[in-house]
Amino acid sequence: MNWLRDFVKPKIRALVSKKNVPDDLWTKCSNCEQMIFHRELASNLQVCPHCSYHMRMNATSRLQMLFDNAEYRIIEFPTGLADPLKFKDTKKYTDRLKENRAKTNNQDAIIAAHGKMGGVGVVIAAFDFDFMGGSMSIATGEALLSASRLAILQQAPLIVIPASGGARMQEGILSLMQMARTVAAIQEVKEAGLPYIVLLADPTYGGVSASFAMLGDIAISEPGAMIGFAGRRVIQETIREKLPNDFQKAEYLLDHGMIDMVVTRRELRPMMIKILSLLQNKTPSAQVLAIKKK
């Protein structure tokens, strides 16, 4: 297989730390409607200081929040202007891609990076909901594959953070095939004996939830995150019944045995570091042994 060559070769470039200055200095919480100053919102990890509502976070913020000292290296993956179906709805797909690339500064709906968490080397792939609703494309599949194979090469745990409405319709059946493809990719990580941790972010739906996202060794989510296969509206139209208020929320999934834990954003990093340490450092450390001797 030509995979080793394929992903070792891509240049791994350091993140240029460019402070994103928001256009609006104030954000209105969509839950309690209070106004929040942008610095306060950023320092509070996009969580409303008044009502603890967890707002969506883009991929870059996710990576900065999780890696030690917000330091990481981005794993480049092949993209190009792929439009295999020459798809056009009210707009050309290639135009949509260009627009979303300009808007988000990302190549596609995912950023994969490697770095350290609590001193442990990890690979993290985070979806960017701002890029076409985080939809799963051939390129996102490619990124997950690169991330998986780098994790194996580095013998590092893989953390994936989906935030996606599902498949990218503009890539048709090839988007659907990414379900099998991403499952095959994480299977390699699992079979290499490495931990595969999923942080199901708001929202995780459709072809994304029904593939790699629901197969984590450990499944974590955040308060209020919406997770499901079919969307609320489709279900409502099908069954014509009122749905429970907390339906498809992370807490609902926890109650029904579908995920391991719901963790507030502030506690995410410490919790993940604790888990990683347990899974990666399996025997007493030299320090612990020394203390025992005394």
Add this chain to the structure above:
Amino acid sequence: MYQALDFEAPILELEGKIEELRHISGGSNVNIADEVDKLQNKVSKLLKQIYGKLTPYQKIQVARHPQRPRLKDFIQGFVQDFVPLAGDRLFAEDQAIIGGIGRIKGYAAVIIGHERGSDTESRLRHNFGMARPEGYRKAQRLMDLADRLKLPVICLVDTAGAYPGLDAETRGQAEAIARSIEKCLTIKTPLISIITGEGGSGGAIALAVADQIFMFEHAVYSVISAEGCASILWRSADYKVTAAEALKLTAQDLLKLKVIDGIIPEPLGGAHRVPQEAIHKLSDTLERALKELIGVDGSVLREKRRAKFIEMGRVGIVG
């Protein structure tokens, strides 16, 4: 009674004329027999014409035709000694997916497929072929059984999609589909999938991550229904015909995109006109595939299956 599709109106008209002639003659007049032959030829010609260039949306209509052969017909048609096996051993028996062991052209196999039902009673019982998590978990259980006992797995796919219901979501529809895909990529026994009618999104691929994938000539396989796609991207279901074209969901398109391995020809005028012929063609295809795959080392099979899907859909990627 034959349920005609809208674009079949000219055919129906001719067939009506033939009926009329037969009725009048009572089968005695030779001259009328000649006339009937002539009309019959015209019908065949017209069928060839219309079915030779069906639009993608017309193919969707054919794939969903209520008289198209269903799983039950295929099992009755070419599976000997079929023993249905029920239940996911966790919660329930879901009749939207039927599975069991049986013999196809002499080969013992595990057969799994969506059943849509063929009349009101059976359609309700099978939930129109839209499975809940239990259906997919039953499929996984049967794949495990096949893996352990070294039986090939045949999956017949025909579903509008996984059931979008409150109960299905609560019991983990997404997880059930994800695990089915994982199971397909795990077993070390031959796995053959055929899209016989409608291959609807995640509910279809859950049973279609196979060593060899075939589609009937007029079957469709898509990431989302044409109607769903139209209402999201064009903001109106009226654009379903346009969406059907854009999605590239026909067997012919999918073969070009290398998502499937082969197309099974349908009888003139579609599988619903001569179901027996479609059933025979399918069993011949299965026999060929089984001959090819049985005896291949299980680890090699699995490795190749995974590599196939890893490579699939890299179309258009610029390295």
